[in-house]
Amino acid sequence: MVHHNSSTGFYPHIISKGGCMEKKNKFSLAVQIFIALILAIIVGLLMQGSADVANDYIKPFGTIFLNLIKFIVGPIVLFSIMAGVVSMKDIKKVGSIGGLTVAYYLLTTAFAITIGLVFGNIFKGAFPALSTSGLSYEAAEPVSFMDTIVNIFPNNFVKPLLDANMLQVIIMALLLGFAVILIADVSPDANERIINDINDLNNVFMRVMEMILRLSPVGVFCLLCPVVAKNGPMILGSLAMVLLTAYICYAVHAVVVYSLAVKCIAGVSPLLFFRKMSPAMMFAFSSASSVGTLPINLECVSNLGASKEVSSFVLPLGATINMDGTAIYQGVCSIFIASCYGINLTMPQMLTIVLTATLASIGTAGVPGAGMVMLAMVLQSVGLPVEGIALVAGVDRIFDMGRTVLNITGDASCAVCISHINNRKK
Ligand code: ASP
Numbered sequence: 001m002v003h004h005n006s007s008t009g010f011y012p013h014i015i016s017k018g019g020c021m022e023k024k025n026k027f028s029l030a031v032q033i034f035i036a037l038i039l040a041i042i043v044g045l046l047m048q049g050s051a052d053v054a055n056d057y058i059k060p061f062g063t064i065f066l067n068l069i070k071f072i073v074g075p076i077v078l079f080s081i082m083a084g085v086v087s088m089k090d091i092k093k094v095g096s097i098g099g100l101t102v103a104y105y106l107l108t109t110a111f112a113i114t115i116g117l118v119f120g121n122i123f124k125g126a127f128p129a130l131s132t133s134g135l136s137y138e139a140a141e142p143v144s145f146m147d148t149i150v151n152i153f154p155n156n157f158v159k160p161l162l163d164a165n166m167l168q169v170i171i172m173a174l175l176l177g178f179a180v181i182l183i184a185d186v187s188p189d190a191n192e193r194i195i196n197d198i199n200d201l202n203n204v205f206m207r208v209m210e211m212i213l214r215l216s217p218v219g220v221f222c223l224l225c226p227v228v229a230k231n232g233p234m235i236l237g238s239l240a241m242v243l244l245t246a247y248i249c250y251a252v253h254a255v256v257v258y259s260l261a262v263k264c265i266a267g268v269s270p271l272l273f274f275r276k277m278s279p280a281m282m283f284a285f286s287s288a289s290s291v292g293t294l295p296i297n298l299e300c301v302s303n304l305g306a307s308k309e310v311s312s313f314v315l316p317l318g319a320t321i322n323m324d325g326t327a328i329y330q331g332v333c334s335i336f337i338a339s340c341y342g343i344n345l346t347m348p349q350m351l352t353i354v355l356t357a358t359l360a361s362i363g364t365a366g367v368p369g370a371g372m373v374m375l376a377m378v379l380q381s382v383g384l385p386v387e388g389i390a391l392v393a394g395v396d397r398i399f400d401m402g403r404t405v406l407n408i409t410g411d412a413s414c415a416v417c418i419s420h421i422n423n424r425k426k
Contacts, residue, residue: 001008003064004124007387008009011118011417024410026296032216032217033216033217033220033279033282033283033286034282035217035220035331036216036217036218036220036224036286037177037220037221037224037282037285037286038229038367039221039225040220040221040223040224040225041224041228042284043221043225043228043229044224044226044227044228044229045229046227046230046248046273047173047225047228047374048229048352049422050229051226051229051230053269054225054226054229054230055221055226055229055230058221058222058224058226059226059227060220060223061218061219061222062220062221062222062223062226062242064216064219064288065212065215065216065219065222065287066219066223066287066292066367066368068212068215069212069287069289069291069292069303070164070367071292072160072204072208072209072212073164073291073292074160074164074169075117075161075205075363076205076206076209076291076294076295076316077169077170077173077175077202077291077294077319077320078161078169078172078173079198079201079202079205079361080202080298080312080315080316080319081138081170081173081174081177081312081313081316082173082176082177082202082205082292083199083202083312084177084178084270084309084311084312084313084314084316085174085180085181085313085330086177086194086195086198086317087309087311087312088179088181088294088309089181089184090181090182091178091182094174094177094178094313097310097313097314097418097422098213098313098317100418101313101314101317101318101414101418101423102321103416104261104418105317105318105321105322105410108119108257108266108322108324108410108413108414109322109323109324109327109358109361109362109400109410110324110326110327110354110358111253111257111332112249112253112327112328112410113327113328113330113331113353113354113357113358113361114251114255114331114354115249115250115328115331116246116276116327116328116329116330116331116355117332117334117335117350117353118332118333119248119249119252119332120138120245120332120334120335120373121335122333123245124336124339125135125244125245126241126341127241127245127336127340128337133355135371137310145296145335147258148235151165151167151168152167152168153169153171154168154171154172157172160172160395160405164365167320167321170316170317170320170321177205180194180195181200183204184362192269198293201219207222208295208308209295216283216286216287218315220283220286220287220316223284223286223287223288226241227301227397227398230282231395231397231398238397239391239392242256242332242333242392243395243398243399244400245332245336246328246329246332246399247402248404249328249332250325250328250329250342250405250406251400253254253324253325253328254274254406254409255407257271257324257413258273258410258413259273260411261417262417263415265417265420265421266416266417266419266420267420268304268416268420270289272304273304273412273413273416275384276300276303277300277304277409277412278302279299279300280293280296280297280299280300280323280408280409280412281405281408284297284402284404284405284407284408285402285405286401286402287368288366288368288369288397288400288401288404289322289366289367289368289404290318290319290366290404290407290408290411291319291365291367292322293319293404293408294316294319294368297315297319297408297411297412298312299317300412301315301412301415301416301419305416305419306415306416306419307419307422307423309409309422310415310418310422311419312417314411314414314418314419315411315412315415317412318408318410318411318415319366319407319408319411320365320408321362321405321409322361322362322368322414323362323364323366323371323403323407323410324361324404324406324407324410325371325402325403325404325405325407325410326360326361326364326370326371326374326403327357327358327361328403328406329359329371329375329399329400329403330353330357330360330361330374330375330378331353331354331357333375333389333399334353334357334368334379334382334390335390336390336392337379337384337385337389337391337392338388340385340388340391341384341388343384345371345382349382350390352381352382353378353381353382355381356378356381356382357378358397359373360375360378361374366407368400368404368413369396369400370399371399371400372392372396372399372400374387375389375392376389381386394395
């Protein structure tokens, strides 16, 4: 007998169909997160004079919350992808869904970065002239394209989990999942037993995530409040134009690309899509972590009618490799940094940015701040000074909150579309 999760959700005990927590809690998790978000902004603004206090005494609790999320992310990605693969029972089906998913991800990411470059160029004139003297930034060692490919494949069974190297965890999950499917030919009993175990373990880890998520309003408050306390005046200051450009691009990409995709491919009204996605979007905004948002995202797409079979494969994959918001950010920041140094980017350079930013966003981990580290790779590819990152580093968190919202919304739109295509094929 195969145990399945409730068809209405992945962790139905925390969020029910309408995104509401069980009756015993007065407010739904989404409402709690929203209240935490507003409180964090108010308290943060009030604490502008004592940003250090917020940083020393409030932020650590946010860090505890993020640590717990990082702790559970490895097993969640491993078991949810394995559960997704074994539920398809057919390697060809995994291949066709996987192919469509990767194609959707690559296309939307290339589109995102193009939007970033176009708007970056339009708003270039309004970018502030910041001083570039005395800038220093510790750049990560550049990794060549071939090394990036080689590094996707694990050389040790436990190291991918220890290092939280999600691309390697995905390869592990795919290999193990395929093996479980293939075992059915030799031993159908063993196949069924292992599928039961995978589903059971998946449920256990989802439960742990559920416990961690109950802390999310506190986590959200403690993460956001110090950011507002530190950056309050800065938001209104010199970097506002670049931030605004990035946020306009995020909004344009979401409204144009995702609305069109869910409407044209899945026949879902864009308004309904964004409404049902709002708990996950708010959570992503406050946590700035795609992988941390994974369980809420699974729940939201399930409420949008996506099948568990597809979303438990598409979403963890997307949380690791599909980062449209990060790609936009990298495009806008490249133009901004170039213009600060008085450099005009040529067309071939822009095309190089499209290519490297697509790769960089694939390599970006779904945790806060990861996109900024990968920006170094994009800048280096077109010979821009890596120290330029210091210009945007101070407000990276604000860029990050928006780009994470876009990152997870892109994954969800893909899950809804592929699920629809998959249902039609049946
Ligand atoms: N924080 C982003 C995410 O989790 C990644 C990034 O830094 O761009 O999706």
